[in-house]
Amino acid sequence: MTSERSGADILIETLTELGVEVVFGYPGGAVLPIYDALFKQDKIRHILVRQEGGAAHAAEGYARSSGKIGVVLVTSGPGATNAVTGITDALMDSIPMLVITGQVGTSLIGSDAFQECDTVGITRHCTKHNYLVKDPAELEGTIREAFHIATSGRPGPVLIDLPKDVQVAQARSKPMPVHPGYRPQTEPDPKLIETAVEMLAAAERPVFYTGGGIINSGPAASAALRELQALTGAPVTSTLMGLGAYPASGDAWLGMLGMHGTYEANWAMNQADLIVNLGARFDDRVTGRLDAFAPNARKIHIDIDRSSINKIIRAELGIVADVGRAMEAMIALWKQRGHKAQDLDNWFGRINGWRALKSLDFPNSTTEIMPQHAIRRLWEATKHRDPIITTEVGQHQMWSAQHFHFEQPNKWLTSGGLGTMGYGLPAAIGAQIANPDALVIDIAGEASIQMNIQELGTATQYNLPVKIFILNNEYMGMVRQWQDLTYAGRYSHSYSDALPDFVKLAEAYGWKGMRIEDPAALDGGIAEMLAYPGPVMVDCRVAKLANCLPMIPSGAAHTDMILQANEVSGEMDDEAKALV
Numbered sequence: 001m002t003s004e005r006s007g008a009d010i011l012i013e014t015l016t017e018l019g020v021e022v023v024f025g026y027p028g029g030a031v032l033p034i035y036d037a038l039f040k041q042d043k044i045r046h047i048l049v050r051q052e053g054g055a056a057h058a059a060e061g062y063a064r065s066s067g068k069i070g071v072v073l074v075t076s077g078p079g080a081t082n083a084v085t086g087i088t089d090a091l092m093d094s095i096p097m098l099v100i101t102g103q104v105g106t107s108l109i110g111s112d113a114f115q116e117c118d119t120v121g122i123t124r125h126c127t128k129h130n131y132l133v134k135d136p137a138e139l140e141g142t143i144r145e146a147f148h149i150a151t152s153g154r155p156g157p158v159l160i161d162l163p164k165d166v167q168v169a170q171a172r173s174k175p176m177p178v179h180p181g182y183r184p185q186t187e188p189d190p191k192l193i194e195t196a197v198e199m200l201a202a203a204e205r206p207v208f209y210t211g212g213g214i215i216n217s218g219p220a221a222s223a224a225l226r227e228l229q230a231l232t233g234a235p236v237t238s239t240l241m242g243l244g245a246y247p248a249s250g251d252a253w254l255g256m257l258g259m260h261g262t263y264e265a266n267w268a269m270n271q272a273d274l275i276v277n278l279g280a281r282f283d284d285r286v287t288g289r290l291d292a293f294a295p296n297a298r299k300i301h302i303d304i305d306r307s308s309i310n311k312i313i314r315a316e317l318g319i320v321a322d323v324g325r326a327m328e329a330m331i332a333l334w335k336q337r338g339h340k341a342q343d344l345d346n347w348f349g350r351i352n353g354w355r356a357l358k359s360l361d362f363p364n365s366t367t368e369i370m371p372q373h374a375i376r377r378l379w380e381a382t383k384h385r386d387p388i389i390t391t392e393v394g395q396h397q398m399w400s401a402q403h404f405h406f407e408q409p410n411k412w413l414t415s416g417g418l419g420t421m422g423y424g425l426p427a428a429i430g431a432q433i434a435n436p437d438a439l440v441i442d443i444a445g446e447a448s449i450q451m452n453i454q455e456l457g458t459a460t461q462y463n464l465p466v467k468i469f470i471l472n473n474e475y476m477g478m479v480r481q482w483q484d485l486t487y488a489g490r491y492s493h494s495y496s497d498a499l500p501d502f503v504k505l506a507e508a509y510g511w512k513g514m515r516i517e518d519p520a521a522l523d524g525g526i527a528e529m530l531a532y533p534g535p536v537m538v539d540c541r542v543a544k545l546a547n548c549l550p551m552i553p554s555g556a557a558h559t560d561m562i563l564q565a566n567e568v569s570g571e572m573d574d575e576a577k578a579l580v
Contacts, residue, residue, distance in 0.1 A: 007136035007167040008037040011100070014143045016043045020071050022062060022433055023047070024055040028075025030102025030115060033167035047433060047462065050454035052079050054426040056086020057452065060095045061430030064413045065388055065438075067218060069096045069151055070430065076102040077115030080161075081122065085420060087157045088126040092417025093241060094216055096155035098146055099127075105165040106134050119161045128156040136169045141176030153184030154305040155216055184304060188321035193329045195317055196276070196300050200330070201339045203274035205347045206234040209257070209286075212241030212416070213279020213303060213323045215409045221245070221324030222409045225278065228327050231334050233341035235351060237265040239280050240401055241416040248405035254351065255360070258286040259552045260398040263359035263561060264351055266552070269294050270559045271350065277301040279323035282313040283417070288558035302326045359550050359563055360402050369519050371396065371471045371542040375403040375443070378469060381526045386411065387439040388431045392424040392448030395477035395548045400443045402548075422451025425468065429455060432464045439467070439530070446472040446539075447496050456509040459535045467529055468537040470502060473544045481547050485562075486554075506537035515539045 005013065011034060015023070024047045027035045038046055049055040052074040059070025070090075074083050080101040090097045104113040120132045129149050131142050142160060150158040200206060208229060214221045222245045229236055229252055236246045237254040246253060255262035257269055269275060275297045280286070282301075287293040293313065301308070301315035302323050309318035319326055362372045375396075389404055390413040391397040397414055406412050413431060415423040424442040432440045442449075449470055459466050479494040506513030512532050516525035516539070529536045550561040 004170045004172050006033065006037070007139050007162065007169055007171065008033040010136060010139045010171070010173060011143065011162070011167070012037045012041055012044065014140045015071065016041070018144070018147055020044055020069070023071045023073050024049055024058045024062070024430065025073030026052050026055060026075070026079060028079050028102060028115070030076035030079075030104060030164050031073060031167070033164065034073060034100070034102070034162075046073075047429075047458065049426065050457050051452065052082035053086050053422070054452050054455045054458065056083045056090070056097070056099070057420070057423050057426035058430035058433070058455075058458075059097050060086060060090050060093075060423070061390060061413050061427030062434045063095050063097060063430075064427070065410050065431040066434035067410065068434070069098055069147065072097065072099045074099070074101055075115065076104055076119070077117050080119040081117060084122060084126060085418075087123060087159065089415055089418040089420045089423065090157040091126050091128070093415065094155050094212060095157070096150045097157040098150055099157055099159040101159060101161050102167075103132070103161045103163040106163045107165070109163065119159070123159050126157070127159045130159040130161065132161045133166055134163065136166050136171035137174045138176070139166070139171075140173040145176070145179055148179045149182055153182070154213075185306070185320050186304065186322040186325055188302070188319050188326040188329050190329070192317065192319045193326065193333055196319065197330050197333045197337070197339070199274060199298065199300060199317065200232055200234070200276060201334070201342070203234075204342065204344075205271060205273040206232065207268050207272040207275050208234050208236045209269065209275050209277045209280055210236060210242045210245050211239045211278065211280025214242055214245040217279065217322055217324035219409060221327065224324055224327035224331060228331055231331065231339075231341065233344050234276070235268060235348070237261070237268065239283075239286060239416070240414065242280065243401060243412045244406035244409045247407040249407060256401050258558070259288075260402065260548055260550060263357050263550060263563065264354035266558050266561060267354045268351055269297070272297045275299045277303070277315070278327065279303060281308045281311070286558070287313065288552050288556055288560070292557035292559070357563070359561070362546070362549075362564060365543065366519055368543045369516070369522055369540060371399050371473065371546050372403050373519070374471060374522060374540055374542060375399050377522055378441070378443070378526055379404045381523070381530060382439060382441070385439045387441055388413065388435060390414065390424040390428040390431060390440070390442045392442070392444045392451070393419045393421045394445045394448055395481065396443055396445045396448075396471040398548045399471070404443075421448040425449060425452050425466075426455045426458075428466045428468075429458055429464055432459075432466050433462070441467045441469055444468055444470045445477060446470055446474065446499055446502070447476045450500075453505070456506070456511060456535075456537075460510040464535060465533060466535050469529070470537065470539050471542050472499075472502070472539050473542050473546070474499065475544060478548065484547070502537055502539040511535045511537050513537050513539070515541070517541045
């Protein structure tokens with residue numbers, strides 16, 4: 001850009017050149033010059049949300065489902081602070097996001113002006129990086145650098161705080177050096193890859209422990225995981241954020257691991273002699289009590305974030321690299337050296353013994369809808385359409401992870417690290433914007449859905465055929481479950497009194513509203529939801545006191561699982577002990 005432009009025009013023109021097609025936002029006084037610039041162009045589509053938190057979560061859903069960056073535009077003060085939860089969520093789950101916040105004029109900064117807040121200070125610890133731009137000539141370079149930081153290395157949110165006078169002022173963009181200070185390592189060290197391949201070739205009880213880093217790396221990384229597994233024969237488990245990187249129908253699939261993971265996944269991790277961590281971070285929901293985690297396994301940790309390696313669990317071999325590139329290097333070397341898959345029959349024999357416990361089974365009922373059964377029937381009805389599933393946070397989220405089986409990456413959008421209630425609906429909106437022909441379903445709880453229920457209006461405005469499938473047990477279910485286990489059933493404020501009529505609420509927003517109460521009507525109700533061409537909210541009344549099991553209690557070892565069969569005592573039965 002050689003001629004003088006306003007800061008607002010520089011912003012819009014630079015975003016356009018960087019390939020931005022969609023911005024999620026909400027106008028206010030401190031960003032009106034930018035909104036005026038948006039009005040005068042037709043390259044970028046603006047999606048008007050109903051609250052700034054919804055904009056951030058919608059941008060997350062857009063980014064997670066498409067592989068592109070999500071862009072957010074909000075005003076100063078409460079506009080910025082309302083977006084903080086979504087920004088933090090994106091940081092925890094490594095979602096690439098650019099957040100543009102308005103700010104009061106530079107001469108007013110620090111004067112407690114109307115709708116002023118220290119946005120840079122507030123967001124310093126929940127962004128990868130943030131900027132306060134005071135010179136419009138520096139804006140283009142800042143935006144380009146922000147894009148680079150948000151999308152390279154471990155992805156995450158970057159924020160640009162833009163005073164109103166800078167948006168109005170005229171300037172000619174200054175040339176800036178190409179990102180001199182941030183060059184993440186993406187290619188693996190060949191010597192470390194050689195060590196990793198030899199460790200894997202020698203292992204008798206290997207496990208691939210996969211995470212969201214594989215999905216962030218792109219479709220090629222998921223393909224590489226599948227090829228690496230086929231070459232080595234090793235079983236695969238996944239974190240909550242990694243579901244879909246390896247197909248749930250694969251013979252080597254162990255299911256999700258961790259607090260609500262399968263019996264076979266957690267015991268395989270415990271009894272493995274080699275754990276290959278591919279783009280995961282050994283978080284507490286996976287490891288349980290650290291001193292009891294996989295005591296006899298050597299560990300390889302591959303991660304693009306150098307700080308994640310040896311942060312929680314000590315690894316015998318740490319490799320800093322893009323996990324997709326690292327797996328491709330391992331595949332090439334494995335083939336070059338003529339390695340064959342180890343004979344893992346004994347290992348899979350033990351795994352199949354753990355599988356035989358069928359840890360995800362649950363008591364069914366002909367008089368009330370079991371939530372697990374509802375999820376399974378939803379999966380059966382939709383699997384041929386390869387839907388995109390979002391969730392809120394709570395029991396329904398874990399049941400979805402357990403019972404909805406994902407074959408491909410970028411189809412499972414959920415709040416992992418921060419556990420944000422209210423994520424699912426705006427994320428579904430963002431995913432539907434990015435994938436207009438896809439079936440997008442938000443599996444929700446009756447408590448979580450109310451956190452951002454105003455975004456029903458956004459879906460209506462843009463004719464988005466999002467489906468919401470509420471598992472309504474009239475409790476904040478995960479809170480109630482913990483109160484049962486830890487607080488002797490003292491249900492302190494976990495019952496959802498004064499729930500709205502979700503059918504009437506949906507209709508008030510122009511959606512189709514439905515209620516399913518009878519198990520015999522479940523399949524028909526799901527079919528009716530799917531057949532409707534527009535947005536649908538289903539109030540599915542499920543068993544009130546069903547628990548999400550298996551479960552590792554807080555502070556317990558990762559093998560101390562409460563199963564359906566021993567829910568009351570929490571003790572491992574004799575059959576289970578015999579399999580260890």
